[in-house]
Each structure stands twice: as C-alpha cells, then as structure tokens.
Amino acid sequence: MHAIQAVNISKSFGSVRVLDDVNLTVAGGEFYGLFGPNGAGKTTLLRVLTGQLAPDSGSATTAGVPHTDPIRLKQRVGIVPEAETPPTFLTAQETLELTCRLRGLENMGERVEHWIKFFDLDEKRDVLCRDLSKGQRQKVMLAAAFIHEPELLLLDEPFINLDPIYQRRLREYLQGLASEGRTVFMCTHILEIAERLCDNVAFIHRGRIVEQGRLSEVSHGESLEDVFLRAVEGHQVA
Amino acid sequence: MLSLRLLHAMMKEEWRLHQSLVGPMGSALFPATIFLFTSFLALVAPRVLSHMPTATILLMLHVASVLYGLFVGSFGAIGEHVMTGRLGQVSMIMQMPQTYPVSFRRMMAVFYAKDSLFYLLYSYVPLTLGLAVAAPGAGVSLGGVAMLGLTTFLSFMMGMGLSFTLSAVSVRSRPLWLLLNAAVAGVAALVYPLGLLPPEQIILPLAYWTERSMWTLGASSVTAVVLASAGVALMKERYESRESRSGFSFLDAESLFGFTGGLSTLVAKEWAEVRRAGALAPVIMSFAGHLLAIYGMSWVFEAGVGVSLSFNVVFYSGFVGFMGVMTYSFLTNLEHNEYLNVQPVSVDMVVKAKLVLYFILTAGVSAAYVVGIGLLKGQLSLVPLGLLLAGATSVYVVGVTSYLTGLWTNTMFFDARVILKFCAFVVPPMIVTEIAALMMPMRAGLATPVVVAVSAVLLLASAPLLRRMERRWAAVPFSFVNAGG
Numbered sequence: 201m202h203a204i205q206a207v208n209i210s211k212s213f214g215s216v217r218v219l220d221d222v223n224l225t226v227a228g229g230e231f232y233g234l235f236g237p238n239g240a241g242k243t244t245l246l247r248v249l250t251g252q253l254a255p256d257s258g259s260a261t262t263a264g265v266p267h268t269d270p271i272r273l274k275q276r277v278g279i280v281p282e283a284e285t286p287p288t289f290l291t292a293q294e295t296l297e298l299t300c301r302l303r304g305l306e307n308m309g310e311r312v313e314h315w316i317k318f319f320d321l322d323e324k325r326d327v328l329c330r331d332l333s334k335g336q337r338q339k340v341m342l343a344a345a346f347i348h349e350p351e352l353l354l355l356d357e358p359f360i361n362l363d364p365i366y367q368r369r370l371r372e373y374l375q376g377l378a379s380e381g382r383t384v385f386m387c388t389h390i391l392e393i394a395e396r397l398c399d400n401v402a403f404i405h406r407g408r409i410v411e412q413g414r415l416s417e418v419s420h421g422e423s424l425e426d427v428f429l430r431a432v433e434g435h436q437v438a
Numbered sequence: 439m440l441s442l443r444l445l446h447a448m449m450k451e452e453w454r455l456h457q458s459l460v461g462p463m464g465s466a467l468f469p470a471t472i473f474l475f476t477s478f479l480a481l482v483a484p485r486v487l488s489h490m491p492t493a494t495i496l497l498m499l500h501v502a503s504v505l506y507g508l509f510v511g512s513f514g515a516i517g518e519h520v521m522t523g524r525l526g527q528v529s530m531i532m533q534m535p536q537t538y539p540v541s542f543r544r545m546m547a548v549f550y551a552k553d554s555l556f557y558l559l560y561s562y563v564p565l566t567l568g569l570a571v572a573a574p575g576a577g578v579s580l581g582g583v584a585m586l587g588l589t590t591f592l593s594f595m596m597g598m599g600l601s602f603t604l605s606a607v608s609v610r611s612r613p614l615w616l617l618l619n620a621a622v623a624g625v626a627a628l629v630y631p632l633g634l635l636p637p638e639q640i641i642l643p644l645a646y647w648t649e650r651s652m653w654t655l656g657a658s659s660v661t662a663v664v665l666a667s668a669g670v671a672l673m674k675e676r677y678e679s680r681e682s683r684s685g686f687s688f689l690d691a692e693s694l695f696g697f698t699g700g701l702s703t704l705v706a707k708e709w710a711e712v713r714r715a716g717a718l719a720p721v722i723m724s725f726a727g728h729l730l731a732i733y734g735m736s737w738v739f740e741a742g743v744g745v746s747l748s749f750n751v752v753f754y755s756g757f758v759g760f761m762g763v764m765t766y767s768f769l770t771n772l773e774h775n776e777y778l779n780v781q782p783v784s785v786d787m788v789v790k791a792k793l794v795l796y797f798i799l800t801a802g803v804s805a806a807y808v809v810g811i812g813l814l815k816g817q818l819s820l821v822p823l824g825l826l827l828a829g830a831t832s833v834y835v836v837g838v839t840s841y842l843t844g845l846w847t848n849t850m851f852f853d854a855r856v857i858l859k860f861c862a863f864v865v866p867p868m869i870v871t872e873i874a875a876l877m878m879p880m881r882a883g884l885a886t887p888v889v890v891a892v893s894a895v896l897l898l899a900s901a902p903l904l905r906r907m908e909r910r911w912a913a914v915p916f917s918f919v920n921a922g923g
Contacts, residue, residue: 247915252915253915270784271783271784271912274780274781274782275782279780281776281779281780285774285776287775287777288774289711289715289772290688291683291684294689294710297688299781301692303781303782326683326684327683328681328682328683328714330682331681331682341777344781345780
C-alpha cells in the first residue's frame with residue numbers, strides 16, 4: 201500500500217504556478233526526502249499532501265485518506281509545519297495536552313511526560329509558548345507531531361533551530377521509526393542529515409519533480425549535495 | 439529621506455496586505471461604499487435631522503471622529519510584540535529595527551504617518567466626497583464641505599494621537615496610564631455632563647465652526663502633531679524578553695467548560711487566550727460600553743426628529759445582539775491559530791467554540807442590561823419580551839457575523855461585499871423589531887406578536903446558519919494568507 205500518492209497535482213497562487221503536474225509515490229515504510237531550492241514548491245506540496253491546501257487540479261491520497269477529507273487525514277498522520285507556531289497563550293505542556301484531547305488519545309499524562317522529558321522541556325513546561333525560544337517552540341511542535349505515534353510523519357524542516365544534541369536525538373528517533381516500518385516524508389535543506397536517513401529522494405524545481413528514485417541509484421556515488429545541484433541546476437559537478 | 443522611503447514602502451505593504459486579505463475588488467469597494475453610504479446619509483439628513491441644530495450635528499460628527507481616532511490609535515502597545523518577536527510568522531517592515539540600523543521610534547513615527555495617510559485616503563476623502571454630492575441640495579457650499587472634511591480629519595488625528603500616546607504610556611507604567619486615563623475622563627466630564635467647558639475647547643477643530651478662524655485649524659494641527667510626537671518619544675527602544683506563566687491550567691479550564699460537551703477542549707483554549715491576553719475585562723467592558731452607547735444613539739434620534747418617542751425596554755433589547763459584533767470580532771483577534779492547521783480541527787469548529795465563549799461572556803451582561811432598563815423605566819412586564827428579543831438578536835446577528843467572516847471578522851469587514859451581505863441579513867429585522875418596539879405604547883396588541891414572531895424567525899434562521907458553518911469554513915486554512923514555496 202502506498203503511504204502517499206500524488207497524481208498530477210497543480211497549484212497556483214495568483215499568476216504564480218507553484219506546483220506543476222506533480223506526481224509522487226511513497227511506499228509504506230520508506231524514509232523519503234524531498235529536496236529543492238527556496239521557493240521550489242516543497243512546502244506547498246507538503247501542505248497539499250496533508251490536506252492543509254486544496255490543489256487546483258490532481259489528487260492526493262495520504263495514509264489512505266484523500267486530500268478532500270483533511271480532518272481524517274490529519275488524524276492519521278503527524279505533521280511538523282515549516283514554521284514553529286504552537287498556540288501563543290498555552291504553555292508547552294498544555295499544547296501537548298490540547299493535542300492529546302483533539303486527537304482523542306488515552307494515557308495523556310504518560311504521553312505528555314514522555315515527550316517533555318525527551319526534549320528536556322521540564323523547566324519550561326509551564327511557560328507560555330509565546331515566551332519560548334525558537335528551538336523550544338520547535339521541540340513543542342515535534343513532540344505534538346509524535347505524541348500519537350502515527351504510521352506516517354510529514355516533516356517540513358524538522359531539524360531547524362535545534363542544537364546538535366537534539367538534532368542527533370531526533371535523527372536517531374526517526375531512524376528508529378523507519379526501522380519499525382513507519383513512513384517518514386521529510387523536506388529539509390540539511391543534506392548531510394538527509395543523506396544518512398533517506399532511502400528514496402525526489403528533487404523539485406520550479407514546481408516540477410525533476411528527478412526521483414532510490415538514493416543509491418540517483419546518486420551514482422555522488423554526495424546528496426552534488427546530486428541536488430545537478431538535479432536542480434542541471435550542472436554536472438565534478 | 440530614509441523616512442520618506444520607509445513611508446513609501448509601508449504604504450505599499452499596507453495596500454498589498456489589504457489586497458491579499460480581501461482581494462482587489464473588496465479593497466477598492468471599501469472607499470466606494472463609504473462614499474455611497476455618506477452620500478445617502480447626507481441626502482436624507484436635512485429631512486431626518488430637521489429638528490436638530492446644526493451645532494449639534496457638527497458636534498456629533500467631530501465627537502465620532504475623535505472616537506474613531508481613539509479606536510485606531512491604540513497601536514502604541516504593539517511595540518512590545520514587535521520587538522520581542524511575538525508576531526509569529528507575520529513579517530513586516532516595522533520589525534526592521536530588530537536587525538537593521540534604524541531606531542524603533544523612527545519606525546513608529548513612520549508607521550503613524552502611514553496610518554494617518556491610509557485613513558485619510560481610505561475613509562476621509564471618500565466621506566468628504568460623499569458629503570459633497572449632497573451639498574447643493576442641503577444648501578451647503580463645496581468649500582464648507584471641504585472644511586468639514588478637514589476639521590473632522592483633524593479631530594480624528596487628535597483622537598489617534600491621544601490614543602497612541604496613552605498606549606505607549608501603558609507599556610511603560612500602568613499606574614501612569616491609569617492616571618492619564620482618569621485625567622482624560624475628568625476633562626471629558628467637564629464638558630459633559632458637568633457643562634463647565636464648551637466642547638470646542640477640547641475638540642479644537644470644532645472651534646473653527648464657531649470662530650471661523652484659521653488659527654483654530656493651526657492649533658488643532660499642532661495639537662495633533664504634539665500628541666503623536668509624545669507617543670513616539672514615549673516608545674521604548676528596547677524591550678526585555680520575559681517568561682509568562684499562568685495561574686490556572688488548561689485542563690482546569692476544560693473541566694470548567696465540561697458542560698459545553700464536545701467543544702469543551704476548544705472553549706478551554708479560547709478561555710485561556712482571553713484570560714492570558716488580559717482581554718477578559720476589555721471584552722466585557724466593551725460590550726457593556728456599546729450597550730450604554732445606545733442611550734447616546736437614541737438621544738440623537740429623539741433630538742433629531744424632535745419628538746419624544748419614549749423608548750422602552752424592548753427597544754433597547756433589540757440592540758443587544760447588534761452590539762455583539764464588536765465583541766465577537768475582539769475574540770477573533772487574540773490568536774492566529776496556525777497551530778491548528780496541523781491538527782484534526784477545522785475553522786468551523788473553532789468558530790463554534792468562540793460563539794460558545796461569546797455567549798458565556800455576554801449573556802449575563804445582556805440580561806442585566808435588559809432587567810436594569812426594565813427596573814429604571816418601571817417596565818418589568820416587558821422584560822420577558824425584551825429578554826426574548828435580546829437573546830434572539832444575539833444568536834442571529836453573531837451567527838450571521840461568524841458565518842460571513844469566520845475567524846477574520848475585523849479584516850473581512852473591510853470587504854465591501856461582506857459588509858453589504860451583513861447589512862442585507864441584519865438591517866431589515868432590526869428595523870422591523872425597533873419599529874414594533876416604538877409602536878408598543880400605542881398598539882401593544884399588534885407590536886407584541888410582531889416582536890415575538892421576528893424573534894422566533896431569527897432563532898429559526900440561526901439554525902441553518904450554524905449548520906452551514908461547516909460547509910462555509912471547513913476547507914479554509916487557519917492561516918489566512920497563503921504563501922508559496
């Protein structure tokens with residue numbers, strides 16, 4: 201079964217065509233990386249795949265749910281958006297409690313404690329999110345995406361604002377998920393980390409998928425950075 | 439030179455932000471609507487307000503402009519949010535002092551100039567042109583209309599300058615802010631109700647119409663500039679980050695609102711926002727304030743027509759729901775809700791939670807208002823009818839507002855199409871119920887069934903609105919402005 205299937209997705213904002221006939225398939229259990237330069241359409245594609253944005257044409261099915269049923273879709277997956285925007289007037293702990301309630305989760309106390317400890321947010325648990333640092337807010341967003349242990353995670357720059365300790369901790373956690381057979385779909389510019397994690401990759405440029413496949417087949421022994429430059433700019437890097 | 443460039447950039451930013459929120463058509467229709475509305479009012483005013491002295495009409499226009507300015511100018515307090523990075527994803531030119539060698543005071547001065555220019559072009563120019571259309575019929579010269587446009591705009595600028603200064607003070611010292619507010623209220627009391635000062639000594643542009651002296655315009659301009667400059671000078675250049683903790687927990691609030699059933703989680707979130715944003719007292723006070731303002735409106739009508747219409751408790755009850763629009767709008771401004779984009783929640787669910795909280799916060803005030811007027815006027819027998827009408831208009835008008843504007847009431851009311859739909863939904867039942875209320879002393883046998891019937895219709899009409907809320911808003915993202923990339 202496909203974890204994600206996007207067929208002929210197009211999306212424009214005004215006169216700007218941000219996604220142009222995008223086709224993408226992610227199999228269950230894959231660690232999939234989507235890469236592209238700024239403004240290439242990564243975030244828009246992720247928003248379409250997660251039901252946050254309706255495409256102008258085409259269809260997407262994520263975790264077995266069509267994009268036209270966003271509530272059920274969001275119930276099934278974990279999403280980390282591009283910007284770290286937890287609720288302004290809730291504390292870190294309350295944000296996780298709210299998430300548990302909205303998702304109808306049992307064992308709320310245990311789940312919240314686990315993720316508070318995982319991200320070392322104990323001292324900040326009672327601080328309003330508006331007063332947390334960007335890194336702390338990102339930790340809250342990550343914890344909220346993981347708290348219901350979804351089969352499929354869609355992550356937009358998950359490592360942003362994290363210090364090396366938590367980048368490593370997150371990387372190991374995601375690797376663990378993949379080894380359990382869960383699916384991770386990730387957009388990131390941190391190619392060194394992506395290279396270690398991803399089985400399959402796609403490169404998007406000006407709204408079109410310009411190259412995709414297994415990382416080992418696409419790279420031909422090159423680094424992911426070289427593959428990125430070649431795919432996006434058409435440059436053969438020596 | 440830098441300030442002029444910043445002003446130009448901010449004007450473009452404001453225009454584009456406006457267009458992105460309500461679309462080019464809605465943006466262009468707003469001043470057109472003001473023009474048409476003012477033209478209509480100006481054309482009918484000589485007949486409707488035939489018993490009202492010109493001096494009273496001028497006073498009302500200038501007081502309204504001052505109040506408009508006071509409402510607009512409270513942005514002095516946003517400095518803290520800008521400078522401590524609490525605007526979330528919003529990125530505006532005003533945030534430049536965080537990273538560029540430009541002072542925050544300079545930026546606020548430019549921001550002030552931009553807002554003045556924006557309101558001049560977007561409100562006062564179309565308003566003056568609307569008055570000009572009716573000028574020949576009313577026997578007023580075009581020069582007189584131009585001067586009226588100028589003096590009302592100067593009144594607006596004085597109100598805006600005062601509000602800006604007070605809000606800048608509020609960030610520095612709460613006691614001083616309270617003291618200054620008390621002083622302003624004291625000076626206003628000297629004019630009304632004490633009558634110890636003529637209003638034109640406080641609202642200086644009004645003095646032009648009694649003295650016909652250009653000096654009064656000069657003095658008004660200087661006062662507006664001084665007030666604005668004081669606000670800029672009082673802006674803090676640096677803000678310290680802080681860590682806020684709360685005295686109550688989200689789960690406590692959820693238990694408190696357990697009676698709201700499946701909405702209790704979202705209502706608790708709304709409650710936390712209202713309490714922690716320090717908005718509880720302003721929400722309730724502004725609602726009560728608007729209700730009290732109805733006394734002012736009824737006075738204007740009575741004085742304008744020149745006939746005592748003996749407004750009764752049902753008449754006042756009919757306005758309760760209509761005053762709730764501002765309160766609902768206030769509730770929608772506290773949080774951007776972008777977090778909910780990635781949770782299994784849709785906009786209509788949050789709208790419903792806000793409606794529940796709105797009724798919880800205002801029901802007591804509404805009931806007290808109706809019962810209070812019933813007691814004051816010795817009309818306790820009419821109180822049940824008043825409560826029915828107040829309840830029905832509250833449910834209906836706020837239902838219409840939330841259906842049309844969702845979580846973006848303040849923004850979408852700048853879209854002329856939305857305003858026109860709102861008026862089409864809301865004004866006809868308001869007119870019918872208010873006329874019926876006024877007829878009550880003469881023809882109670884007819885008026886009472888009309889009020890009951892309209893109340894029932896409003897309640898029945900509210901049900902499909904709430905049902906269709908999901909279809910209207912379920913597919914809309916919480917972040918209103920789309921961004922590609």
